[in-house]
Amino acid sequence: MKRFKLLSLILAATMSLTIVGCTAKDESERATGKAKDGVYQGTGSGYGGKLTLEVETEGNAIKDIRLVEEHETAPVMNRAFPVIKERIMEAQSPVVDSVSGATFSSFAVKKAVAEAMKEAGKDFGEITMTTQGPAVEKKELEEVKTQLVVVGGGPAGLSAAIEAKQNGVEDIIVVEKLDILSGNGKFDMNFYDLINSQAQRDNGVEDSPEALAADLKEEGAWDTDERLMAQAEGSAELDLWLREMGIELNYNYGGRNHMAEADAYAGEEIQDKMEAKVNELGIDVRTGTKGLDLIMEDGKAVGVKVESKEGTYDIKADAVIMATGGFSNNKELLAKYAPGTEKLQTSNQMGTTGDFVSVFEENEIQLGHMDTIRIFPTIISNRRDLTGGGSTIFVNKNGERFIDETKGGLELGSAILEQEGGKAYYIYDQQLFDASYRLQKHNALGYHTSADTLEELAEKMGINAENLVKTVEETNKAVDGETADQFRQKALGKKIEKGPFYAVQIESAVHMTKGGVVANEKAEILNTDNEVIPGLYAAGEVADSSAAYSASVVFGRISGEEAAKYISNK
Structure with missing residues (x-):
């Protein structure tokens, strides 16, 4: 309570x-x-x-x-x-x-x-999904003035507002088009790429910004060297900043991965307490308020036009931070920039509709890597929950494997859709269950189905039982090296043999759009001539970046600090 x-x-x-x-x-x-x-x-x-x-x-x-x-x-x-x-x-x-x-x-x-x-x-009569309150006639409302306006109330936007306030900006308005805050971050299990944390030190893990930046580049990061180093240095300071707000990521696993605890997601811990901090600082948060357009004067950003339930109004500001997220929920933009991805569902939250993409284009603001999409291999069908990883196989209704499970991206997503009824299932055993908190949590919530035998599992899931048993047997032989066929799994590691056995219907999903507005290491947005646009900053998924959750918070902080400097120098 x-x-x-x-x-x-x-x-x-x-x-x-x-x-x-x-x-x-x-x-x-x-x-x-x-x-x-x-x-x-x-x-x-x-x-x-x-x-x-x-x-x-x-x-x-x-x-x-x-x-x-x-x-x-x-x-x-x-x-x-x-x-x-x-x-x-x-x-x-x-x-x-x-x-x-x-x-x-x-x-x-x-x-x-x-x-x-x-x-x-x-x-009160019948209540349906379309039931809503009385309509309100929208009006043009009075202009509002502030020092800083942040568009988007996700991890990047909240961290930007907090950092700006801590750097002396008194008047800040955060607008969020949804009625609730914290974007996709509030769902995340893992906080990636965090270094120099208390949990790392407790585990005896030695790390450095230089090592993180080098590893990110080796893994395919396309960000400039300056942005990578800014991210890495910010990551080294982040754990302390979070702990000052009471955010403790005490479970470190897999090098730079962090959860709140071994049985508690990072996202809930981080976002709940960042919202509490925003409230404590007295920052003006306006939910149900959508950003519509940038207000530009003489090449500078001086505010945004927004829309609430009552109508539209201008928020004039000394600086603007864009933290609106990507466009995972916009089929039209997905089809335009990454054809084929629009046929997949998304695991991202409903606010990621790329509202400012056209605004950026109209204002000759530089966009990059718009065709680069992060597709998560498996989510639970009819839900947005991520699942997967480890010793598992994918089968169709006929109980047959249809792809090498090491495949991913649009190839896997398309293959699943091509199966009978567009249905595919994720099959695993007790060994993987014991090794994965996410699977344990989903089973506790009733999302997955379990049975003592493969035959019973197949019956519950509507899968051909005889074929499923045969498929698992053949897979186990491949793991042992007894057979070599097109489905030979180098990554499986363990056989599927220890009951109970588990299954869930899966599909691939657009998890993040990686392209967006181009910003430098100070989070300053660049125009198409590669020049800094005064007073305009970007953080989070709206920006062109190969990074993810932790970097949203890092660049949120950077944008807030840099905006504070800009405002104080005006």
């Missing part, structure tokens, strides 16, 4: 934007009947399944809403529930707008409230 209260405080400043027009008077006139005093339960079906809550009524009004049971994704639900509850309480009705970024969870809550209220004697 403490986390709910904390995140509610962060969002409280923006609630008036999202509930305008959803008045209790308007909605009570639509409802029929009068609610009896008491506590009533209702259920709804959300992203994770059944959700149950109770509604307390008094004097024909909703007095409180309390969750009883839910199976939603925690980083989403912990942020979304305070918002949807506030909207319903304000409107005294479940006929309100859903929380963007939490559509299914919002639907479940609204439907459950409606059911509970009907039991109490007040009927």
Whole structure:
């Protein structure tokens, strides 16, 4: 409950934007009947399944809403529930707008409230996925002035705002088009490429910025040498900065990989506490507010045009930081820049729609590597959760392997789609289960299916059992070196032989778009003539970079520091 209260405080400043027009008077006139005093339960079906809550009524009004049971994704639900509850309480009705970024969870809550209220004697009618609050006529609103505006409330945007505040910038506005913060970072298990951490030192791992920069380049990083070194030096300082906010990444594995603990994802720890820090610093966070356009004057960035539920307005600022993410959720842009990837699902959060790509092009801002897409080999079908890794095979409904599992990218994604019904399954045994916290977590949540035998597993999954058993036998022989065929796996390592056995339906997904606006080692954005655009910075997935999560925070910090210097020198 403490986390709910904390995140509610962060969002409280923006609630008036999202509930305008959803008045209790308007909605009570639509409802029929009068609610009896008491506590009533209702259920709804959300992203994770059944959700149950109770509604307390008094004097024909909703007095409180309390969750009883839910199976939603925690980083989403912990942020979304305070918002949807506030909207319903304000409107005294479940006929309100859903929380963007939490559509299914919002639907479940609204439907459950409606059911509970009907039991109490007040009927709000049918609640559907399209149910929303009264429309608000959009207007042109008054201009707002600030020192710094940050567009995007993900890891890069939040770290930029925090760093700028810590470097003396008093007036900062962060705009986020979704109703919840922290982008894709809040889902991440691993915090990659972190060096000089307390956990590394505790493990006796010796590392350096020079070694990290060299390794990144050897692994194919295309960033300039200056950006790579800026990332590496920033990585060496990052653990201490995070710990000053109470963010402890105590589990170091695989060299530079970090989780909060061996059984706790890094993303939730980092993003929850960065949001808390933003709130503590009094930074003006405006969720449900979409960036539309850059405001440029004499070649300088002087603000952004934004849109809230009430209308559009200009935010004039001394400096602008772009942290809007990539375009993984924009099929049109994927088809334009990386044909074929648009047919895949995405594991990225719904806000990654590349809203400013056309703005960058119109303003002759340099873009790079727009055709470079990070495709994650396997996600759980019908969900966005990443899975995979280790001793596993992929089979189709006929129980047959259809590709060498060491393949990846669009080749693997296309091969899965070409199977009967577009279905493929990830098969593994107890050995891999024991070695992977992610698989353990997904099984505990009921995402995967298990059985004592392969035959039983096949029956549960609708796979040809005889072929599955034969496929596993042939695979194990290949691992032992007894056979050599087109599916010989060098990376498998272990046979699939120790029950229980596990399976989940999988597909490949666009995980990140790696191309974007070109920025230098100071996070300054460059134009098509390779010149710095004064007052304009970029951090995170919006930027052209081979890096990922930890680098978003590193360059968020760099952009905040550099913007603070620029503002102080004006």
